[in-house]
Amino acid sequence: LTDGARNSVVHAADVRHESLFFTSGSDQLYATLYSPAKARVRLGVVLCQAWGAHGMTMYGWCQRTGRDLAAAGIATIIPHWPGTFDSEGDPQLLTFDRITEAGADTVAAAEQRVDIPAWGVVGVGIGAAAAALLTTTLPASRCVLAQPALDPVAYFAETERRSRRASLGAPPNAGWAFGYPIPPGLRAADTAGRVDAALGSFAGQGAVVRYRKPTTAPSPAGFDTVTIRGHWGRPSRDDRQQLRRRATRWLVRSLGQAA
Amino acid sequence: VTEQALLIETSAGTIAAVVTHPNETPRAGVVILEGSKGTRSGANQLWVRLARSLREDGIATLRADYAGIAESWDGDVRDIVGGARDLALWFAERVGDIVIVAECYGLTPARSLCREDLDILGVALIAPPLYPDRALPARPRSWRHRARLALLRLRSWRLARRARKAQDLAPGPSIRGVVERAPTRIFAGDRDACFRPLEALLPELQQIGSVDLEISADLRLHRARTPEAQAAILEGVASWVRQRVRSVQETV
Numbered sequence A: 001l002t003d004g005a006r007n008s009v010v011h012a013a014d015v016r017h018e019s020l021f022f023t024s025g026s027d028q029l030y031a032t033l034y035s036p037a038k039a040r041v042r043l044g045v046v047l048c049q050a051w052g053a054h055g056m057t058m059y060g061w062c063q064r065t066g067r068d069l070a071a072a073g074i075a076t077i078i079p080h081w082p083g084t085f086d087s088e089g090d091p092q093l094l095t096f097d098r099i100t101e102a103g104a105d106t107v108a109a110a111e112q113r114v115d116i117p118a119w120g121v122v123g124v125g126i127g128a129a130a131a132a133l134l135t136t137t138l139p140a141s142r143c144v145l146a147q148p149a150l151d152p153v154a155y156f157a158e159t160e161r162r163s164r165r166a167s168l169g170a171p172p173n174a175g176w177a178f179g180y181p182i183p184p185g186l187r188a189a190d191t192a193g194r195v196d197a198a199l200g201s202f203a204g205q206g207a208v209v210r211y212r213k214p215t216t217a218p219s220p221a222g223f224d225t226v227t228i229r230g231h232w233g234r235p236s237r238d239d240r241q242q243l244r245r246r247a248t249r250w251l252v253r254s255l256g257q258a259a
Numbered sequence B: 001v002t003e004q005a006l007l008i009e010t011s012a013g014t015i016a017a018v019v020t021h022p023n024e025t026p027r028a029g030v031v032i033l034e035g036s037k038g039t040r041s042g043a044n045q046l047w048v049r050l051a052r053s054l055r056e057d058g059i060a061t062l063r064a065d066y067a068g069i070a071e072s073w074d075g076d077v078r079d080i081v082g083g084a085r086d087l088a089l090w091f092a093e094r095v096g097d098i099v100i101v102a103e104c105y106g107l108t109p110a111r112s113l114c115r116e117d118l119d120i121l122g123v124a125l126i127a128p129p130l131y132p133d134r135a136l137p138a139r140p141r142s143w144r145h146r147a148r149l150a151l152l153r154l155r156s157w158r159l160a161r162r163a164r165k166a167q168d169l170a171p172g173p174s175i176r177g178v179v180e181r182a183p184t185r186i187f188a189g190d191r192d193a194c195f196r197p198l199e200a201l202l203p204e205l206q207q208i209g210s211v212d213l214e215i216s217a218d219l220r221l222h223r224a225r226t227p228e229a230q231a232a233i234l235e236g237v238a239s240w241v242r243q244r245v246r247s248v249q250e251t252v
Helices: A051-057 A059-071 A096-111 A127-137 A152-166 A189-199 A242-258 B042-053 B077-095 B104-114 B143-155 B156-167 B171-179 B197-207 B226-252
Strands: A008-011 A015-024 A029-038 A042-048 A075-079 A119-124 A142-147 A204-215 A224-232 B003-011 B014-018 B028-033 B059-064 B098-103 B120-126 B184-189 B211-215
Touching: A008 B003, A008 B098, A015 A059, A015 A096, A015 B003, A029 A059, A029 A096, A029 B104, A042 A096, A042 A127, A042 A242, A051 A059, A051 A152, A051 B077, A051 B120, A051 B156, A059 A119, A059 A242, A075 A096, A075 A242, A075 B077, A075 B143, A096 A127, A119 A127, A119 A242, A127 A142, A127 B211, A142 A242, A152 A189, A204 A242, A224 A242, A224 B098, B003 B059, B003 B077, B014 B042, B028 B042, B028 B077, B028 B104, B028 B226, B059 B077, B059 B226, B077 B098, B077 B104, B077 B226, B098 B104, B098 B226, B104 B120, B120 B171, B171 B184, B184 B197, B184 B226, B197 B211
Parallel strands: A042 A075, A042 A119, A119 A142, A142 A204, A204 A224, B028 B059, B028 B098, B098 B120, B120 B184, B184 B211
Antiparallel strands: A008 A015, A015 A029, A029 A075, B003 B014, B014 B059
């Protein structure tokens, strides 16, 4: 049926774009891999997306970030977590343990296709909590948290509250927000503590890139803070270009310092 | 492996798509055209679940991000319709008969596909972009409407552009074009903004083609923001597609 069709193309700026399915546990997961087509890969990163409606709105941002990073010599793989987007799995059964397992399989899938000398993680929104936990299982030397939400319990409670308000009188669905289920396993009480511990023990270079407003908790110890003018809560006309550029710039500079 | 990730060249640039197909030769294909704010997987994997459910009945499905959006970022966002059309033609060449499932904005590319020389078994429209006259004036039918549009045009370029866009979205031409071409089932909830205009338009549509309306009580199907709306779309569309494919192929 799909004979003659490709799953890999090279875009302008010599960025190779590959779409793939790979096996993780009993599920087939989807991922997008961006890598430099000609230049040497300096670093590989796993870009951890958010969940639910927020994941949907930041989906394009993640893809463009992958492109920007690949153009700078950083191979980027963006997995779709089990039960989200194009991946198989039950979204209600998702836990952070399953995510770290999927993260390790994602790294293996990328290494089968591209030679990657070292790894890092990038997380956006609640995906930053997943990125933080991935640093405990991956040999990650870099960790970039873009507008992070590091307390999943508080994050999902706020998302649920906003969804209730947005429904304007329609009967609320417990455990759902904006048409997406909130996996109970991600709301476990100990997750914030696990994330803090993971970031506390992270030995590599890290940065938090975030908007000036709203003010949030201070960055984890040892992490650089990159502040962008503007408000995270307001809609963006340019797909949050500054967030993307500053995160990419920090990663590229950190590689330059290491060299 | 029954799902394949593809990057397909179209006139609008590279488009990222996923084809879900049965192990045997497909009986027909379904082209999913999502709404303008969606991605190819749909809210809570709605389109993924639809594709996997239809796979059990020997039906292949094509889901893709529009040009310039999500993973198809390299495409030209000004040519969404052209990209979707090229992709659907590519798919139809391989599967033969197709059914089109279009949600909201998807009506625009669906109408474009209906102009092509394709074997279209049917079109399912979910919450098509129709708005009550007060919310979004459709075509300038009276001198008052025309005057209002002229005033909008005078105010600023941006407002004028919006008004022209409103005209492009006018329900009449798009839905008529689809209904004239293929049997159509329209899915809507009685809380959708399109519900009342659809009820008013239905008798006129039934005169020009085979069309019926499936209403879900106490629901808003637009953007499938609740589990109930998702279930209504999934069950309604899947059973209608199966029925269309079966009835046409039995006749043949």
